[in-house]
Amino acid sequence: MSSIGINTGAIVKDAKTYAIDLTERVAATFVVATGGVLVTATAGNVGHLSFWESAAAGGVAAAGSLVKGILARAFGSKDSASLAKGV
Structure with a gap:
């Protein structure tokens, strides 16, 4: 395979970087979306938000x-929105 110039090390590194970035984005989305709902809803209406409460949760x-x-x-790389170093 190396005779055709495929750098498998770079492919593995890119896949690892992608996995780290994706994991961070999914976790961060969960945290901020849950926080948005908890900030905009009262304890009794979490499952029954009005349109404006739902819009506010999205805004938060x-x-x-x-x-x-x-x-x-x-705190991370200057060229990335990821907190993980090297992403």
């Missing part, structure tokens, strides 16, 4: 993602 989640991205630039 989006704001949380923005803050996470800003923090990632400050």
Whole structure:
């Protein structure tokens, strides 16, 4: 295989980087979306949000993602919205 110039080390590294980035994004989305619902809903109506409460939950989640991205630039790689180093 190496005679055709395939660098399997780079492929494995890219797959690992992708897996780390994807895992972080899924976890962060869960945290900020759950936080958005908990901030905008009262204990009695979590399953029965109004349209505006649902929109507010989405807004809180989006704001949380923005803050996470800003923090990632400050503490992670300058060219990535990931907190993981090297992503």
